[in-house]
Amino acid sequence: MPIVSTPQERLLGDLRALINADAAELSTRLRAQQIRDFPPMAQKTIRRFSPSEAAKFIGIHEGYLRQLVAEGKGPAPQSNNRRTYSIEDIEILRLDLDRDGKGVRRYLPRRRSDEPLQIISVMNFKGGSGKTTTTAHLAQFLAFRGYRVLAIDLDPQASLSTLFGHQPELDVGDNETLYGAIRYDSGRRDMAEIVRATYIPNLHIIPGQLELMEFEHETPKALMERQGQDSLFFSRIGEALGQVGHAYDVVVIDCPPQLGFLTLSALCAATAVLITVHPQMLDVMSMSQFLNMTGGLLDVVANAGGATQYDWMRYLVTRYEPSDGPQTTMVGLMRSIFGPRVLTHPMLKSTAVADAGLTKQTLYEVERQQFTRGTYDRAVEALDLVNGEIEGLIKQVWGRA
Ligand SMILES: Nc1ncnc2c1ncn2[C@@H]1O[C@H](COP(=O)(O)OP(=O)(O)OP(=O)(O)O)[C@@H](O)[C@H]1O
């Protein structure tokens, strides 16, 4: 019998064809553009730092750095007689200082064996709340400060990877995201095979791409067909991290803007949680729902034996405009409810952050001269305060002063 399709079915067919055709065309054009703007083998590099930046990252006064250099430590001046520091120079200075200090003061901040690995999940299901920007800048800041950092892109949209110079469609193949290490079937790989070095010595990354979505699709099936020994979805990221954790001090996870199995698994692997929130009515309302749902899901996970103990959780106010009355009201509301769980320092909205993002760079990567001095300095100051506060929380967990 001939199948006669209704007008509605014909429309659906058309839509499918249309979307498929659009997707193919867009993907081809984007790839061409990406290859032109940023060839696959082009490596991102990290710029050199000024003496004041170097001193800040090492944690000494600029005057002391000058004195060290006068004593012949550190790099020789460049030909134009300007003294700038590569990230490697900074690490060498740090090592020298640590040796000279004979353990009295620590310049090399790596954790000791009795100081547990810190796993910070950056989350909120509200899109655009600043998760990726926060993760990227925090991971870089900690690496510049001398910690060994692993950044994980858990978002299938792969914004963090892109910011770090990995083009998901070009340089991240199948089984090269965290999915490779947490998948349920025999295709599972070792974490050590998935971790990638970056252009910053102390910073490694696990990039993301669309295949991460498989975990959302496979988990319900795996739950139904579960064999006795298989670990449940919420333990998988933590177990995977167990394979490489010894090589790092801090892991920072950029979660996708949804409360799926990936986010829940990141939540269970975490030792600390950072919830980013833009202080506007709609965003805060959405966060309220996020908290409600997360609370409910954590109950389920806890009942199934999942870990729900955290060293700390904090709210970070992002893209804040202090001159905006309603935003200030929202921040006040959050502080009155959550008290000290809202980080003291908010991340200010800045064209420097947004513009850097447009060229796939962080604020630490762009040159200060590209911006009006005030704009750049204000943004970096806010960023350093936020990141410094988080570093303080990490040190607190380790019992350091
Ligand atoms: N402090 C800031 N000042 C100005 N722009 C910012 C700031 N922080 C983030 N942005 C911009 O806001 C946009 C959203 O930020 P981001 O991608 O970090 O959010 P997200 O929560 O990761 O989004 P998604 O939910 O889609 O993953 C980006 O274009 C970013 O450049």
Ligand SMILES: [Mg+2]
């Ligand atoms: Mg993001």
